[in-house]
Amino acid sequence: MKIMTQLMTEDGIRCDGRRVDQLRNISIKVGVLKNADGSAYIEFGKNKILAGVFGPRDVHPKHMANQDTGILRCRYHMSPFSVTERKNPAPSRREIEISKVLKEALQPALILKDFPRTVIDVFVEVLQADGGSRCAALDAAAVALADAGIPMRDLVSACAAGKVADRIVLDVNNEEDQEGQADMPVAIMPNVGKVTLMQLDGILTTEEYKTCLQTAIGGCRTVYEIQRKALVEKYFESGDK
């Protein structure tokens, strides 16, 4: 039988000790891979995710190339050892769907028209997963794209909000995702002011929907500062190079 964890104490402390409006610890490192044109490593709570970017480069297979614009491809993949029970390494339907929504979340930030007949490949590897991995993956991928020197309109910053123990909370963790009432991953282009990824699982009233969206966007803005700091650290402050 399933043992229900208590997701929130009476004074609003969550199962991992956070307040309702508190993000997990996030750290981002830029330029962690030698062969990739751009790369980033993110730790988002217990999530450990690598992102590598290649391109713009020649398209293979060739028939995928577009004369009028560059194309973006994205692969989100979980390592077999990233979750409690071993995951079959073949891409699951969930991973294929996430690959698609990540691509569509990043695409508005890129100026692909400037690179016709080429492809930008974004590879994301979830080494350890802990709830909210698609948001963390997106945060790393956006930084990796910037690290690759690819022209961008804006960064893309992602964070989820949700409903746990009848309250709207920021940054849903694994336990809260499994047993909570709703999970809403959101990504924004912070300066352009557009929402480029949004999904929802779970039941919200219209008021909760608005609060949840605003809460998630608040989280995205905090993540954005961390992404910026990580890029500044690599490009303007790395004295030891």
Add this chain to the structure above:
Amino acid sequence: MESAILDQLRSDKILELLKQGKRLDGRSLDEQRPLTIETGVIPKANGSARIKLGNTEVITGVKVQPDKPFPDLGDKGILICTAEILPLADPYVEPGPPTEGVIELARVVDRGIRETEMIDLHQLVLIEDKSVVGIFIDSSVIDSAGNLFDACSYASVAAVLSSTIPKYEIKDEAPVLVEGITSKPPVKTLPVSVTMARIGDYIIVDPSKEEEICMDARITITTNSAGNICALQKGGSDGFSVEQLIKCSEMALSVGTKIRKKFEQLM
């Protein structure tokens, strides 16, 4: 195959009309195409529906059969929703493994029915942790003319509403079918999916194939009978502003109410 030039001209025309509050097929911005629902079209299935949303046409069949529960969900029956675009539905669809677009379609339809908790899965348990009833809802798009998300969702909901659940008895720890006794599925709420497209600054409901070609972004929102928002998926290669997302949620609720009335007639 139509040329890219025609696509471009049509896109320009669509945008020009939107500025006057009109659409290519004469609909208003928040108007869906006519929806017709026919149920019981496949007698061998436990439930079925054939729906037309404009020129988009979907057949959904429900099969009910005993199964083992998922390891961590021993107190719930099984619910699986799939969707497929048949090669005969569209000149650009080929046989073979599903594309990411089709996988998304199936998962968004599944999410709408699952997250609204349309079916009370707790009532489908025969022996806890050992034997449960599974409800398999399989949709086939047979003619593709835009907004497959809502078409598959409506067909799935209609097929479930028209279905009958056979009775199973446990003999020697195995489920055995009891002939001649059926019941209605344990339906708790009616999910209604509403898909909207953003073209420029305009939000339109139920995009046609032509509108999908030139849309900037897409959003599917599923609501339940109580007026809550239960599932959502943004798609397409651009985004939405926060104001647009709030407007979309309001449109999903108001448009959804009309569709829900159609479902209520099936109950």
